[in-house]
Amino acid sequence: MNTHILLLAGAITLALGTTACTNEQTGQVVGGILGGIAGHQVGGGSGRTAATMVGTIAGAVIGGNVGRSMDDTDRLKAHRSLEYSQTNETTHWSNPDTGNAYSVTPTRTWQSDNGRYCREYTSDVVIGGRRERSYGTACRQPDGSWKVVS
Numbered sequence: 001m002n003t004h005i006l007l008l009a010g011a012i013t014l015a016l017g018t019t020a021c022t023n024e025q026t027g028q029v030v031g032g033i034l035g036g037i038a039g040h041q042v043g044g045g046s047g048r049t050a051a052t053m054v055g056t057i058a059g060a061v062i063g064g065n066v067g068r069s070m071d072d073t074d075r076l077k078a079h080r081s082l083e084y085s086q087t088n089e090t091t092h093w094s095n096p097d098t099g100n101a102y103s104v105t106p107t108r109t110w111q112s113d114n115g116r117y118c119r120e121y122t123s124d125v126v127i128g129g130r131r132e133r134s135y136g137t138a139c140r141q142p143d144g145s146w147k148v149v150s
Contacts, residue, residue: 071095078104082119082138082146101126107135116140118149 008133073097081091081104089109100132116137125132138146 051123071097074100074102078102082106082121083140112139119146
C-alpha cells in the first residue's frame with residue numbers, strides 16, 4: 001500500500017482544519033478513502049475486495065494518527081506555506097511540544113476556471129521518527145482557507 005499518499009492527504013487536510021477532534025475524524029475519512037483506493041489498485045481477482053478493505057482500515061488508522069499529531073500552530077504554518085511561499089520554496093517547521101517535523105513545498109500555482117487559485121505541493125512529514133513524502137493539490141476557498149482537492 002502507498003502510505004505516503006495517505007499521510008500527505010491526512011497531513012495537509014488536517015493542517016487546514018480547525019480542531020483536533022475534527023482533524024482526527026477528517027484524517028480517518030480521507031485516509032480510509034485513499035487507503036481503499038490504494039488497496040483496490042494493488043489487489044487482483046478475488047483478493048481485490050480484501051485488499052480494498054485492508055487499505056481502508058489502514059488508511060483510517062494512519063489518517064487519524066496524523067490528525068492527532070497536528071496542533072493549531074502546525075495547521076497555521078501549513079496554511080501560510082500554501083498562501084505565502086513562492087513556487088518551489090519550502091517551509092520547514094518542527095513542533096517542540098510533539099517532536100514532529102513538517103515541510104510543505106508548493107510546486108505549481110494556477111488559477112482554475114472558477115477563478116480560484118490552486119497549488120500543487122509536496123509535503124514531508126516526520127512523526128515518531130518515520131518520514132513520508134507525498135504530493136497533492138489544494139485550492140483557495142472564498143473565505144481564504146485552503147482545501148485539498150486531490
